[in-house]
Each structure stands twice: as structure tokens, then as C-alpha cells.
Amino acid sequence: MRCSPTAGAALMLCAATAGLLRAQASSTPLPEPPESPRFASWEEMNVLAHGLLQLGRGLHEHVEHTRRQLGALERRLAACGPTCRGSETTGVPPVHPHSPGIAIGGEVAPEILRDLQTQLKVQNGRIQQLFLKVAQQQRHLEKQHLRIQHLQSKIALLAPNHLDNGVTQPTTKKRLPKMAQSSRLAPNATSLHRLPKDCQELFEDGQRQSGLFQIQPQGSPPFLVNCEMTSEGGWTVIQRRQDGSVDFNQPWEAYKDGFGDLQGDFWLGLEKMHCITGDQGGRLTVKLQDRDGNAKSLRFPIHLGGEDTAYSLQLTAPVASELGVSVATPNGLSLPFSTWDQDHDLRRDLNCAKSLSGGWWFGTCGHSNLNGQYFHSMPHQRQQRKKGMFWKGWRGRYYPLQATTMLIQVTEDAEAS
Incomplete structure (x- = not known):
């Protein structure tokens, strides 16, 4: 069963995920365990980049969906007027009873919903920026991969018996404007x-x-x-x-x-x-x-x-x-x-x-x-x-x-x- 998260939970999820993505996009690498040092392979980096892209897309869609729900609730409250109480507020995300601008009896002020929407818009913008950064990093990784392959092909030419009796299968390279x-x-x-x-x-x-x-x-x-x-x-x-x-x-x-x-x-x-x-x-x-x-x-x-x-x-x-x-x-x-x-x-x-x-x-x-x-x-x-x-x-x-x-x-x- 698919559950719809509350607005408060959505904000917490967005904030936590944005922090995680910023940590992943940071240029400072995490120290590797001393007992098994190794460099990440191209396949691992590619999987990570694709995973971050999917996560960014999912968060972006989730924030947009929650923002549309809050907009619908705000329109309903505006149409209902300040007398909405009790069961008429069903479906409004729960908030702390002592928050300013909220009635104890269950009335939720439209100002609170607009404030939540503003916060979601800000988080949505941050997630979109992180998504673009991850996409940029993936393109950078792909370019680096092509350069590595080109260097590997040059190194292979230095190996003994490379110019053998057969025709060597080529690897994918960037365009070469002159004869290599x-x-x-x-x-x-x-x-x-x-x-x-x-x-x-x-x-x-x-x-x-x-x-x-x-x-x-x-x-x-x-x-x-x-x-x-x-x-x-x-x-x-x-x-x-x-x-x-x-x-x-x-x-x-x-x-x-x-x-x-x-x-x-x-x-x-x-x-x-x-x-x-x-x-x-x-x-x-x-x-x-x-x-x-x-x-x-x-x-x-x-x-x-x-x-x-x-x-x-x-x-x-x-x-x-x-x-x-x-x-x-x-x-x-x-x-x-x-x-x-x-x-x-x-x-x-x-x-x-x-x-x-x-x-x-x-x-x-x-x-x-x-x-x-x-x-x-x-x-x-x-x-x-x-x-x-x-x-x-x-x-x-x-x-x-x-x-x-x-x-x-x-x-x-x-x-x-």
C-alpha cells in the first residue's frame, strides 16, 4: 500500500535528503578503510551517478506532488472560510498545537499552509540544483572515461607484440582531428x-x-x-x-x-x-x-x-x-x-x-x-x-x-x- 506522507514528514525528508546529496556532491572524499584501500571503478561511479539522478528525480516529483496537495487544501480552506472546524479539516497535515497562528480547536490558518508551500518551493529549488549538479558530474565522468580509454589504447600500443598478425578491435574514442x-x-x-x-x-x-x-x-x-x-x-x-x-x-x-x-x-x-x-x-x-x-x-x-x-x-x-x-x-x-x-x-x-x-x-x-x-x-x-x-x-x-x-x-x- 502506498502511503501519503504528511507535510511535516515531507519537509524533514527533503531536508535530510538534500543534506545527504550535498555531502555526496562534496569535493572532499571520505577516508577509505585502511585494511582495504582501492579506487572506485568506472562502473561503480556510473552506478552511483545514475542512482543519484534517480533519487533527485524522485525527490523532485515528491515535492511537486506535496505542493499540489497543499495548494488544494489552501483553496478548500479559502472557500470554506474561518468557520471550518473538526471533521472539515480532515486531511490537513498535523502540526504542533502551540505553533503561532493555529487554533487549538483544530482550525488551520491559510497563512501556515502558504508558509509550508514556500518552504517546499525552496526545498524543491535546492533539489533541482542538486539534480543538475549530479547530471553535470555524470557528464564529467563520461568525458573522463573517454579520456581514460584513449590513454589505455596508447598504453596498449606500447605492449610487446601489439602489432601482431591480426587486426585489433578498436575501443570507443573521442573524435581525432588528425591521424593517430x-x-x-x-x-x-x-x-x-x-x-x-x-x-x-x-x-x-x-x-x-x-x-x-x-x-x-x-x-x-x-x-x-x-x-x-x-x-x-x-x-x-x-x-x-x-x-x-x-x-x-x-x-x-x-x-x-x-x-x-x-x-x-x-x-x-x-x-x-x-x-x-x-x-x-x-x-x-x-x-x-x-x-x-x-x-x-x-x-x-x-x-x-x-x-x-x-x-x-x-x-x-x-x-x-x-x-x-x-x-x-x-x-x-x-x-x-x-x-x-x-x-x-x-x-x-x-x-x-x-x-x-x-x-x-x-x-x-x-x-x-x-x-x-x-x-x-x-x-x-x-x-x-x-x-x-x-x-x-x-x-x-x-x-x-x-x-x-x-x-x-x-x-x-x-x-x-
Whole structure:
């Protein structure tokens, strides 16, 4: 059975709870027992924060409920007049008989009720402030948790054999505006002979395990890449989206240099891609995954120009149609790269990167964008969904994909599929 507390009991409960919450929110920690010292874990702090939030909500609702009851009693007394006695005062919270302004015979003055209401309003305000402080502390804890995870990932890179033969699963991180480099050298970084120019050459040298490796394309300084070794050779991963840990709505310079984490979500960088493919061209593989676990793989030949061409993709007719190039440009069937601060798309009346999200080889805004906004759940609004990662030729423009991976391979026959 649910019991309704009296106004006096409610005030005592509110005052005691407010004091408890102030003690919990105090910056001075309680001393720990000397026999079992330990630090509170993230899970314990999170449980405590959620518990305090629930307590604050409950107290807030309780005070509001009691204040409405007192307001109803005050209206009844005002309508009844000063002659209300005895049974007509049933339901009025009991008070001390010698309190000023209260008749011994049972009459409760409206001034007392208004005073109680004022006190409840004050307590309600204090509880609301404490509730906001607890919510702020929880957000602070969540940010600290993300920082701890980021530091833990850096520490893990220092451990022996971290760059092993497998691909390490990433942890959730805050967005990284620049490419995060490993603090440990790749397996081939200490080799005395020259570095391979790409993952395919590494494969031809006998490497059959995927992982992080140092490469050095001709005319380029060395840099770290993620190589995926298959029965068809070595592929360089140039893009990966799998958990939304990195913000891909970046400006031109970020897309040129690269950003993210090679063991998580990342964009390798347009300049690095151009250095790898050079004038030879190669093949591009695009792996797509929807929210039901279905997968789709596309492969087509590409040739990537330099920055003087806005890193344009030279396309064959079928691929051009897939990416939204309906007519040939002065340079043939080509598609320049666009970002919100450098608009090179084929729409003269619209900035596709600004209208949608991220940087991409936009045709007319509606055919593909694998660098769009990452959605952890399906948005309800159609206009919001089109800002996500989509490939119109597979699941449609308004279906945000769950994961994508892009890989390139330089081959002697770039037209091979």
C-alpha cells in the first residue's frame, strides 16, 4: 500500500535528503578503510551517478506532488472560510498545537499552509540544483572515461607484440582531428633494406599476415598503413567506419592529410592515396554492411589525380553512373573530391558536402557518400537519414549504412576487376 506522507514528514525528508546529496556532491572524499584501500571503478561511479539522478528525480516529483496537495487544501480552506472546524479539516497535515497562528480547536490558518508551500518551493529549488549538479558530474565522468580509454589504447600500443598478425578491435574514442600514429614501430620499420612502396609489394615479398606496416611510395616520406592480405594480394585500407568514434565532417586539409585511428575508424588521406596509386592507377574495393548484417562488396578500376585536380577520380562509364556522373567533364569522366570548405561537386546550385556531411567524390549529391554522419540508430526523419553513410545503388539514398571499408591495390593491369 502506498502511503501519503504528511507535510511535516515531507519537509524533514527533503531536508535530510538534500543534506545527504550535498555531502555526496562534496569535493572532499571520505577516508577509505585502511585494511582495504582501492579506487572506485568506472562502473561503480556510473552506478552511483545514475542512482543519484534517480533519487533527485524522485525527490523532485515528491515535492511537486506535496505542493499540489497543499495548494488544494489552501483553496478548500479559502472557500470554506474561518468557520471550518473538526471533521472539515480532515486531511490537513498535523502540526504542533502551540505553533503561532493555529487554533487549538483544530482550525488551520491559510497563512501556515502558504508558509509550508514556500518552504517546499525552496526545498524543491535546492533539489533541482542538486539534480543538475549530479547530471553535470555524470557528464564529467563520461568525458573522463573517454579520456581514460584513449590513454589505455596508447598504453596498449606500447605492449610487446601489439602489432601482431591480426587486426585489433578498436575501443570507443573521442573524435581525432588528425591521424593517430602508433607509438610502436611497425614490424618492418626497423628493417635495414628499403621499405615497400605499398601493401601489394609487401605481399610479393612474402608477407601473408594482415596488420600495420611502414611503406614508402616513390617520392614520399614513409608512413604507416593498415594492410589487408588476401589470396588476391595486398590491399591498403584507406577508409573504415565501424563505430562512429571519429567525426568525419572535417575540412579539406584534414581529408588531405588523414585523420582517425588506423586500428579503428579513420581516413588515410588523399595525398597518401595519390602517392600509393601514382600514375599507375589501381583497383578500389568498397565493402558495405547494412543494419541487418547483410554485406555487399563492389570493385572497380580507379585513377586518382593529385591536388591540382582536386584529387579527381578518373572513372569508367559504369562506375561513373554508379557515382552520379551523367555527362563527361572537360577532363573526361572524372569526379573531384569536395568538402564543406572546398566545393568541387557537379551541383552548381548546392554544396553537397555542406548539405549532407563529410567529404566525398560527390556527383549530384544523391548517389553515394560513405563519409557521411554515423548513426548508432536509424533516424526517424527522412531529411536526417540522407546525411548518413549511404550507397544509393545498394540500399538507397535514405538508408544509413552500419559499416564501410575502402581498400586500394596497385596492379600492373589497373583495368582488372
